[in-house]
Amino acid sequence: AQTVTQSQPEMSVQEAETVTLSCTYDTSESNYYLFWYKQPPSRQMILVIRQEAYKQQNATENRFSVNFQKAAKSFSLKISDSQLGDTAMYFCAFKASNTGKLIFGQGTTLQVKP
Amino acid sequence: GAVVSQHPSWVICKSGTSVKIECRSLDFQATTMFWYRQFPKQSLMLMATSNEGSKATYEQGVEKDKFLINHASLTLSTLTVTSAHPEDSSFYICSAGTGGSYSNQPQHFGDGTRLSIL
Numbered sequence: 001a002q003t004v005t006q007s008q009p010e011m012s013v014q015e016a017e018t019v020t021l022s023c024t025y026d027t028s029e030s031n032y033y034l035f036w037y038k039q040p041p042s043r044q045m046i047l048v049i050r051q052e053a054y055k056q057q058n059a060t061e062n063r064f065s066v067n068f069q070k071a072a073k074s075f076s077l078k079i080s081d082s083q084l085g086d087t088a089m090y091f092c093a094f095k096a097s098n099t100g101k102l103i104f105g106q107g108t109t110l111q112v113k114p
Numbered sequence: 115g116a117v118v119s120q121h122p123s124w125v126i127c128k129s130g131t132s133v134k135i136e137c138r139s140l141d142f143q144a145t146t147m148f149w150y151r152q153f154p155k156q157s158l159m160l161m162a163t164s165n166e167g168s169k170a171t172y173e174q175g176v177e178k179d180k181f182l183i184n185h186a187s188l189t190l191s192t193l194t195v196t197s198a199h200p201e202d203s204s205f206y207i208c209s210a211g212t213g214g215s216y217s218n219q220p221q222h223f224g225d226g227t228r229l230s231i232l
Contacts, residue, residue, distance in 0.1 A: 035220055043205060045158075045223035091157060100146050100211060102221055104157045 002027040004094050006105035013082045014113050020067075021077045021108045023092030031097035034068070034075045039107075040088040048090070051075065082112045117141055118210050120224025128232055129200060135193045135227045137208030143188035144210035148221065149181075152205040164191040198231045205229070 003026045013019035025034070036048040051059045051068050059066050063083075067076045079086055092105040117140040125133055137147055145166045150158040162183050163171040170183035180202075182194040191210075195202050205228050209221040 037223075043152075043207075043226050045207065045209070045226075047220045047222075050220055089155075100148070100163065100221075101160060102148070102158075102209075103160075106157050107155075109155070 002094050002096060002103050004092055004103050004105040006092055006108050008108045010109045012111040012113055015082055015084060017082055018078060018080045019082055021090050023075045023105055025073050025094050029096045033095045035093040036077045037091045037093060038088045084112050084114060086110060087112045116222045118222045118224040120208055120227055122227060123225060124228045126230045130197055133195045133198055133229060135206055137191045137224050139189045139210045145188060147185060147191040147208055147210045149183060149193050150207045152207060158207060200231045203229055203231045
């Protein structure tokens with residue numbers, strides 16, 4: 001069975017600084033996808049970034065980038081130039097290529113301070 | 115594009131009543147939709163996978179008779195919480211993916227339904 005672990009329940013960062021959220025996962029699958037979702041206080045789930053396991057290049061979306069280490073089964077999210085609107089709960093998620101199910105980590109609550 | 119609409123956003127009802135939550139894909143067809151439950155400050159827990167035209171697949175520990183799922187069309191799935199009790203109070207979220215359940219496309223989520231049973 002696949003598992004996703006986020007070991008940082010809460011984090012804070014000053015506005016304009018950089019923060020990294022950790023995520024590790026466990027799977028015996030070779031083909032899979034990884035995602036980071038953001039859930040602000042409105043509780044809407046918003047896709048931040050995604051990574052295909054077969055791609056070696058780390059995904060980047062504007063201020064958001066990942067550090068994907070397949071051998072270590074690690075998938076961290078880096079947020080650069082943090083903004084107040086980045087305050088939210090962040091979930092790392094895993095999806096095997098042979099199933100549509102998303103498996104979520106426990107979540108990390110990020111507070112961006114002015 | 116890829117908008118998922120969930121209704122109602124908030125419902126309060128008395129213990130013993132049944133509550134229906136709708137999940138619609140507005141601009142794409144979804145052969146598979148997913149239903150999650152989320153307690154405050156916790157992660158999303160998958161309850162069931164809803165397949166158009168067939169029975170839903172429930173996760174272990176989820177009562178099929180309590181949480182009835184119907185996926186009658188390619189754009190609509192419903193979750194009915196039958197004979198709801200206070201312990202069923204939670205935040206329920208649906209999602210759907212474009213390109214089928216096995217694609218690399220991300221799931222798109224509805225805005226969720228906050229269910230409060232008195």
